[in-house]
Amino acid sequence: MANPVIIPATAAHTATIIFLHGLGDTGHGWATTLAALKPPFAKLICPTAGKIHVTLNGGMRMPSWFDLKSLDPSGVEDEEGINKAADAIRKIIQEEIKAGIVPDRIVIGGFSMGGALALYVGLSTPPTLGGIVGLSCWLPMHKTFPYGGAGALQRPPLLQCHGEADPLVHYSFGMLTSTLLKTQLPKYTFKSYPNLGHSSSEAELEDVKAFLKDALPQLSS
Template identity: 45%
Template sequence: MCGNNMSSMSILNVSVGKPRGLLIFLHGLGDNGKSWLAGMNDFRHNDIKYIFPNAPIMPVSLNMNCSMPSWFDLYGLETNAREDEAGIKAAAENIKTIIDQQVKEGIPSNRIILGGFSQGGALSLYTALTTHHKLAGVVALSCWLPLRDSFPQAAANSPNKDLPILQCHGDRDPMVRYAYGSLTSEKLRTIVKPENVKFKTYSDLAHCSCHQEMEDTKIFIDKLLPRS
């Protein structure tokens, strides 16, 4: 259900030399990759490759079946909301295909960071915890863990049980509530090493990003992808 538009990507190319790593960043519901390409322009590293895929257009149940860019269907944003299991798994397979291609092109998987905002952050978490590739880490902004009841079993054979995760959330988020983000952090600590999950709170931040969050993301990337 989410597999026909992955060839449409915005890619911010490395300016010089061989990249020391890669960030694949997934936008939120109704958004597109170009907006994050522009939003990260002041925070990007010149020696890291960035890929901003675009989600396919589909009807979204949460928004009265209006069609918009969406990685999978959404029925609600409450902790007990029904989930689009088939769509989530299909979307994750598409992101894994992107990872596979980048590894074939010469970027080691342990130099690849997945990231995303809101629905995109949710997908990045699920993909990272179910892929066979050992990744560098995950940047999860204003999001949740999809199909959380399937974990930790879903990650039983994961090579990412020591995965570093930077989870960021505004304490005034009216969409993906801060309490949901906090519960997600607790759940993640039962799947990967608890000390590897960093949950950062941003005061008075709603369902959006901010300068400090981007700075923290940049620091996190530097730590995971040190210059040789």
């Protein structure tokens, strides 16, 4: 991966937000937007995926967390690539923990395939994180969820958001993910947005901001 975009905390650093971009984007694509939503005590890390050949885009090389072979829920997945990318994000999480940020003060999120990777990392990586945000995404390797078996990991709060007019990651795909997750997670919220395509909106960003406020409350001095 290239060096991540990092927006430091503007107050005493007690929390970290890690946000993963979508296919073909970079960490810069979401940094400014998320910087306006984060609490002042939170550091924001927006990594950039390395460039690889992407099957779904005719084999073109572009920033991508893993190879995308299909957007069909029953399609073949790049399990090796997903696990490799997950390990890279786990290293970032561990670096924050070593720096003194406790796991439940770390939130991971992402958009599209970045959201898919955020779901996978957040739901398969001990210790339990403070929260997960998945925008316009899906649950990777859903056939093996819950990863590690039921009860293998205390499930963090999760916010899943999806536009009802998404032409790429279809709303029905998001709903399949929602149907599975709501049966497994004690603190799960699904938000949908009429007329929203494969992008974000002011309403969605306000929901993300509210989720971050709940997941990362200000610590008493």
